[in-house]
Every structure is written in structure tokens, then in C-alpha cells.
Amino acid sequence: MKRGIISILAIMLILLALISVSSQSAKDKKDSLYFIRGDINIDGNVNINDALFLLGFFYSQHSNLVCEDAADVDDDGVVNMNDAVILLDYLFIGNIKEIPAPNSKDQIDLTEDNLKC
Numbered sequence: 364m365k366r367g368i369i370s371i372l373a374i375m376l377i378l379l380a381l382i383s384v385s386s387q388s389a390k391d392k393k394d395s396l397y398f399i400r401g402d403i404n405i406d407g408n409v410n411i412n413d414a415l416f417l418l419g420f421f422y423s424q425h426s427n428l429v430c431e432d433a434a435d436v437d438d439d440g441v442v443n444m445n446d447a448v449i450l451l452d453y454l455f456i457g458n459i460k461e462i463p464a465p466n467s468k469d470q471i472d473l474t475e476d477n478l479k480c
């Protein structure tokens with residue numbers, strides 16, 4: 364009888380552990396998936412402040428990228444000056460008509476890379 368209760372308790376503990384692990388990985392996935400490309404300062408909009416934020420990241424030691432994926436404006440898997448140039452072109456010149464997904468919260472990054480977000 365006692366053994367039966369211990370077995371049930373053990374199974375419940377294992378189930379609880381599995382539930383917490385799976386909800387944690389779902390959360391990690393969500394955090395890494397949802398961003399807006401070009402919204403480099405993560406305020407919900409893509410505008411001049413994002414280009415300035417990226418330039419500040421390159422030229423000052425004081426700013427950090429919260430989401431590297433959002434700063435990878437051309438989605439080539441690397442964050443560099445070209446991303447700032449493309450963002451400025453998209454915003455002000457218009458040769459770049461659109462930047463790769465995600466452009467809103469209901470889209471995801473369609474390409475694999477080693478960037479963190």
C-alpha cells in the first residue's frame with residue numbers, strides 16, 4: 364500500500380518536471396522567435412531611431428544589441444554596417460522596398476542563423 368503511494372508520488376513528480384521543462388522550452392522558443400526585423404531598439408516601430416541605435420552600437424562601446432536578429436536587417440545571418448545601410452535605404456531612399464520577415468508579431472524568422480534574440 365505504502366509502496367503504491369510512493370510510486371504514484373514519483374510519477375506525479377516526474378510529470379510535474381516534464382510539464383515545467385516543456386513550458387520552459389516553449390517560452391524560450393517564443394522569446395527567440397518573436398521580433399520585428401529592423402526594430403533594433405525593440406520599441407515596436409521601425410524608424411530612424413533604430414538606424415541610429417545600430418550606428419551607436421557600431422561606434423560606441425556603451426550600447427548593446429537586445430536582439431541580434433532584429434538588427435540583421437537583410438537576414439544574411441550577420442550584423443554589420445550593411446544592415447544599417449539597408450535600413451536607411453528602406454526608410455528614406457526607397458530602393459529597398461521591404462525587409463525580410465518578420466515584419467510583424469505574427470510572422471517568424473524564416474531562415475536559420477546563429478544570432479541571438
Ligand SMILES: [Ca+2]
Pocket residue numbers: 401402403404405406407408409410412413
Ligand atoms: Ca524601433
Ligand SMILES: [Ca+2]
Pocket residue numbers: 434435436437438439440441442443445446
Ligand atoms: Ca545582415
Ligand SMILES: [Ca+2]
Pocket residue numbers: 432438440472473474475476
Ligand atoms: Ca534569420
